[in-house]
Amino acid sequence: MSAVNAESDGAGHAPPGRSVPAALPCPVAWPLIARAFRAAIDEAARFVGATAPNPPVGCAILDRHGDILTIAAHHRAGMPHAEALALRQCAEQGLMARAAIAVVTLEPCNHTGRTGPCSEAILASPIRTVWVGVADPNPRVAGGGIDRLRAGGCAVHVLDQGAEPAAACRALIAPFAHWSRTGRAWLTVKQAVDASGSMIPPAGQTTFTSDAALTLAHRLRRATDAIVTGSGTVLADRPGLDVRRVADHADRAPRLLAVCDRKGRVPADWRASAAARGFDVWICDDITRLPEMLGAAGVLWALVEAGPGLLAALRAAGLWDDWLTIGVGPDGTERLDVAVRMGTDTPLRLFPELAASLTAPEGEACFPAS
Ligand SMILES: NC(=O)C1=CN([C@@H]2O[C@H](COP(=O)(O)OP(=O)(O)OC[C@H]3O[C@@H](n4cnc5c(N)ncnc54)[C@H](OP(=O)(O)O)[C@@H]3O)[C@@H](O)[C@H]2O)C=CC1
Numbered sequence: 566m567s568a569v570n571a572e573s574d575g576a577g578h579a580p581p582g583r584s585v586p587a588a589l590p591c592p593v594a595w596p597l598i599a600r601a602f603r604a605a606i607d608e609a610a611r612f613v614g615a616t617a618p619n620p621p622v623g624c625a626i627l628d629r630h631g632d633i634l635t636i637a638a639h640h641r642a643g644m645p646h647a648e649a650l651a652l653r654q655c656a657e658q659g660l661m662a663r664a665a666i667a668v669v670t671l672e673p674c675n676h677t678g679r680t681g682p683c684s685e686a687i688l689a690s691p692i693r694t695v696w697v698g699v700a701d702p703n704p705r706v707a708g709g710g711i712d713r714l715r716a717g718g719c720a721v722h723v724l725d726q727g728a729e730p731a732a733a734c735r736a737l738i739a740p741f742a743h744w745s746r747t748g749r750a751w752l753t754v755k756q757a758v759d760a761s762g763s764m765i766p767p768a769g770q771t772t773f774t775s776d777a778a779l780t781l782a783h784r785l786r787r788a789t790d791a792i793v794t795g796s797g798t799v800l801a802d803r804p805g806l807d808v809r810r811v812a813d814h815a816d817r818a819p820r821l822l823a824v825c826d827r828k829g830r831v832p833a834d835w836r837a838s839a840a841a842r843g844f845d846v847w848i849c850d851d852i853t854r855l856p857e858m859l860g861a862a863g864v865l866w867a868l869v870e871a872g873p874g875l876l877a878a879l880r881a882a883g884l885w886d887d888w889l890t891i892g893v894g895p896d897g898t899e900r901l902d903v904a905v906r907m908g909t910d911t912p913l914r915l916f917p918e919l920a921a922s923l924t925a926p927e928g929e930a931c932f933p934a935s
């Protein structure tokens with residue numbers, strides 16, 4: 566598989582000779598647009614972990630007063646894009662005549678893949694103002710949808726990238742943007758450490774964090790496309806690594822489970838039980854190839870849940886994109902720390918419980934002590 570969106574064909578610039586009108590002013594005040602972005606982002610976030618290799622995208626359609634007529638998101642690859650679904654809902658509810666403004670978390674596409682170009686669908690509707698959260702990061706298509714909409718007579722406003730809600734729009738597509746540019750899956754490492762700095766659970770247990778932290782771990786599993794673990798963890802814990810504790814997980818559970826194991830130590834019966842839980846189990850004997858191998862399988866975002874041996878190897882090789890440490894104090898209090906690679910956006914921003922750990926701009930967070 567190539568490193569670009571499987572639906573992208575690289576086409577998509579305004580036809581030659583078409584004039585690009587100056588951007589028309591938006592007829593609606595910013596607070597109403599910001600509210601629509603929030604709604605579109607929240608709807609898209611419900612499908613993070615279901616859309617790979619496509620990005621999660623949300624769209625709200627507004628009337629000329631700024632009232633939201635409908636909200637939709639892309640559910641999974643091969644299904645309608647957010648804009649197409651929102652337009653369809655508008656039509657089905659008899660609201661199309663009122664549609665005036667589209668608020669979209671990602672630049673509308675301008676190519677025919679498994680579905681038609683969203684820019685054309687918008688131009689075929691009464692909508693003449695489009696707000697875009699972030700341009701398409703795929704270098705082959707970036708700007709094409711915006712050019713086409715402008716050429717067709719729409720006023721297109723792209724959010725100032727310095728402020729919310731642009732940061733949330735970028736967080737939605739952070740793994741997709743990384744994958745589009747590099748072909749590599751985004752690796753989030755999640756580790757729990759106790760007051761003495763150890764990752765090893767008390768005898769007879771496989772976890773030692775609070776209920777809230779365990780629920781966060783399962784929400785992370787639900788949002789990601791693959792889980793990565795090590796043979797040491799498999800042998801010590803015989804972990805499930807499936808999504809529990811959270812509702813609405815059936816079609817968002819990771820399908821791929823990569824076990825780093827150079828010596829063939831993973832027991833066949835555990836492998837069979839992981840397959841019975843719905844996993845395609847991979848054995849990986851070279852961690853340096855892991856991000857490319859996952860990316861080639863269409864994995865945008867992978868969660869690493871492994872012990873100190875594999876985490877040390879990943880850290881030494883620089884094979885991580887963000888790193889979440891759940892530190893448990895002697896009195897059971899927990900502290901969440903997030904480290905993010907310099908200059909990148911993190912999809913962890915989508916998790917409200919991590920907001921306090923992300924108050925520093927991405928890239929400025931310190932690497933947590935471990
Ligand atoms: N607190 C927490 O968040 C977590 C704690 N744990 C705990 O950690 C403990 C297990 O830790 P540990 O034994 O370190 O196990 P790991 O899960 O870290 O797996 C270690 C194994 O990964 C493989 N590996 C390491 N480097 C590479 C590489 N470069 N390429 C391919 N494979 C590689 C090796 O397998 P091989 O030797 O077969 O080649 C190594 O033995 C358990 O007690 C478990 O409960 C586990 C997960 C999370």
Ligand SMILES: Nc1c(N[C@@H]2O[C@H](COP(=O)(O)O)[C@@H](O)[C@H]2O)[nH]c(=O)[nH]c1=O
Pocket residue numbers: 757764766771772773774778779782794798802803804805806807870871
């Ligand atoms: N110890 C530890 C975690 N450890 C991870 O969770 C695995 C168990 O998953 P499961 O078998 O699905 O319940 C375990 O093997 C390891 O990968 N996770 C946490 O959120 N907090 C914790 O304290």
